[in-house]
Each structure stands twice: as structure tokens, then as C-alpha cells.
Amino acid sequence: MTALLTETSTALTAAAFVAGAGTVVRTFDHHTQDSGNVSWLVEADGERVFVKSAGPVEPLPDVPVPALDHAGRVALLENAVRLARSCDHPALATLRNVVATGSGPALVYDAAPGELVGVPRAQRSDPRSAYQRFGHLPAERMLAVLDTLIDVHVDLAELGWVACDLYDGCLIVAPDDRLTVVDLDTYHPGPFTNTVGRMFGSDRFMAPEERTLGAAIDQRTTVFTLGRLVTHFATRRSPGSPLRGPPPASRRSGPARRPCRPRRSCARPRSSAGSRGRGRGRAAPQRWPPPVAPPA
Ligand SMILES: Nc1ncnc2c1ncn2[C@@H]1O[C@H](COP(=O)(O)OP(=O)(O)OP(=O)(O)O)[C@@H](O)[C@H]1O
Numbered sequence: 429m430t431a432l433l434t435e436t437s438t439a440l441t442a443a444a445f446v447a448g449a450g451t452v453v454r455t456f457d458h459h460t461q462d463s464g465n466v467s468w469l470v471e472a473d474g475e476r477v478f479v480k481s482a483g484p485v486e487p488l489p490d491v492p493v494p495a496l497d498h499a500g501r502v503a504l505l506e507n508a509v510r511l512a513r514s515c516d517h518p519a520l521a522t523l524r525n526v527v528a529t530g531s532g533p534a535l536v537y538d539a540a541p542g543e544l545v546g547v548p549r550a551q552r553s554d555p556r557s558a559y560q561r562f563g564h565l566p567a568e569r570m571l572a573v574l575d576t577l578i579d580v581h582v583d584l585a586e587l588g589w590v591a592c593d594l595y596d597g598c599l600i601v602a603p604d605d606r607l608t609v610v611d612l613d614t615y616h617p618g619p620f621t622n623t624v625g626r627m628f629g630s631d632r633f634m635a636p637e638e639r640t641l642g643a644a645i646d647q648r649t650t651v652f653t654l655g656r657l658v659t660h661f662a663t664r665r666s667p668g669s670p671l672r673g674p675p676p677a678s679r680r681s682g683p684a685r686r687p688c689r690p691r692r693s694c695a696r697p698r699s700s701a702g703s704r705g706r707g708r709g710r711a712a713p714q715r716w717p718p719p720v721a722p723p724a
Pocket residue numbers: 456460461462463464465466467469478480521537538539540541544597610611613
């Protein structure tokens with residue numbers, strides 16, 4: 429089995445450790461992320477994993493300085509470990525291992541299948557983008573994905589977690605519509621006070637209190653952001669959105685009807701990170717629809 433899943437500490441940097449433990453198929457660094465973290469999709473021993481690190485200790489030259497220094501980024505990764513170990517909802521990527529490296533923790537997750545719904549602003553009008561293809565799923569399929577998004581947040585809320593920085597860049601959707609919600613590093617273990625003014629987040633989905641110094645951030649904030657996501661994708665009524673237009677078409681007339689999925693419970697924290705089944709009880713996978721013309 430790959431060292432990514434068996435080792436718990438190494439003197440190597442995360443980058444060197446990953447490079448020696450598998451084949452890096454994609455790197456997420458300052459070219460695509462503004463966090464300062466560096467992550468990799470890695471193939472090792474026939475498996476694909478996602479490894480997330482806090483990146484280099486010193487800021488890179490000629491690159492915008494991230495909002496958080498290395499210690500701050502490590503603290504968020506440690507928070508992400510606590511969250512992952514508290515809840516095993518199937519819409520969360522399974523945390524398989526944590527390796528203490530010479531450059532901070534390396535979190536080894538199962539790689540989520542599918543594509544990130546959030547794309548850079550310049551690509552949001554492109555009918556070939558994952559954003560537009562997800563935004564044009566038929567109503568039943570769209571609502572099933574959004575149901576799962578709400579379901580995982582109900583479980584997280586029962587554990588006390590308050591959403592932060594939740595946006596379409598956290599949603600990975602597979603061809604069979606399986607949702608994985610990623611990058612929950614800034615979720616907060618309980619209500620708190622906004623001490624920074626404009627918090628991390630996308631203006632499209634943020635609640636007013638996330639821009640208000642001294643405001644309370646709590647489950648109402650989570651509900652607001654979930655509502656914005658549902659409005660954005662399921663009604664296509666968000667002002668200025670490239671998805672503006674009629675809501676997703678249902679294949680039936682009348683309100684969309686779909687079978688209810690039994691709720692899972694995350695009431696008992698997991699004792700250790702581990703793999704788990706992710707069956708969703710779905711029929712044969714459907715493919716995402718082919719590219720469509722952008723809405724008028
Ligand atoms: N479990 C996963 N499996 C596959 N890909 C993933 C997984 N988690 C994240 N990704 C991909 O890696 C990218 C970077 O991950 P993530 O958003 O967690 O990093 P980040 O450094 O916190 O970025 P940001 O600057 O957006 O906060 C995501 O946008 C997504 O495309």
C-alpha cells in the first residue's frame with residue numbers, strides 16, 4: 429500500500445513526500461488557488477487520492493501573499509481533520525490518513541469523482557463549462573444533488589459545524605450526480621462573532637453578516653448560503669448570473685417528484701479516519717447532458 433496511506437510522519441516536505449509516493453496527475457497551487465495551500469491529485473497503487481498541504485512555509489516571490497501565513501493555514505487543516513473525523517456523511521470526501529511532514533500536515537483524502545461546479549468567472553458563460561452543464565441538469569437531478577447538499581449540512585449542523593466559505597467551488601459532481609463537498613477547512617465548531625468584516629467567501633452566496641464586523645455567524649448564516657446556492661442553480665434567478673433564465677426543466681409536468689433518501693446520521697464521531705462505502709442507491713448512472721447553448 430502506498431506510503432501516503434501507511435506513513436504517519438516524515439522529515440520530507442509534503443511536496444517531496446508526495447512526489448516519492450505516487451504519480452502526481454494534477455497540482456493545485458498558487459496558479460489556481462489563493463489560499464497558499466498546495467494540493468495534489470495523486471495516483472498510487474491503483475488508487476487516486478487528493479493530498480492537501482499548507483504549502484511552503486515562506487511566501488513565494490512574485491506571488492500575492494496569501495491571507496493566512498503558514499501557521500494559520502496549518503490551523504485550518506487541523507480544523508479540517510476534526511471536521512472529517514466528526515462526520516462520515518457520504519457527501520464528504522473520506523479522510524484516509526494524515527501525515528506529519530516537514531512542512532506541516534498532509535491530509536490524504538479519497539479523490540472525489542467528477543468535476544468542480546465552480547469555474548473561474550470568465551468561464552461561467554461557456555456552455556461547455558461544468559458550471560453551465562450542472563446548471564442545466566433536469567430539475568429532478570439538480571434537486572437530488574441540492575437535497576444531498578442540504579442533507580450533509582443538516583448532519584454537520586447537528587454536530588455544531590457552522591458553514592464558512594461555502595460556494596460552488598466546493599461542489600464536485602460526478603457523472604452519476606454523486607456530490608462531494610470539499611474545502612470545509614474554515615467551517616466553525618459553533619456560532620462565533622465576525623471579527624474581520626468581510627470574511628472569506630464568494631459574494632454570490634455570502635450572508636450579510638459575513639460582511640459585518642461584530643455580527644453573529646451561526647446556523648442562520650449556513651441556511652442563508654444554502655438558500656443562495658439553491659436559488660442560484662435551481663431557480664436561475666440570481667441577479668447578474670450567467671444562469672439567468674427559466675428554471676431547470678422537469679421531464680414531468682407539475683412539481684418534480686423524487687424518492688426520499690433515508691437520512692444518515694453523523695451523531696457518533698468516527699474514532700479514526702477510514703474508508704467507507706458510498707452507495708447512493710441510484711439506478712444506472714446517467715451522463716451529464718451535452719453542452720447547451722448559453723441562456724439568452
Ligand atoms: N477530495 C478531492 N478530490 C478531488 N479533487 C479535490 C478534492 N478536494 C478538492 N479538490 C480539488 O482541488 C481544488 C483545491 O482544493 P481546495 O479548494 O480544498 O484547496 P484550497 O487550497 O483550500 O483552495 P482555495 O484557495 O479555493 O480555498 C478544488 O478546487 C477541487 O478542484
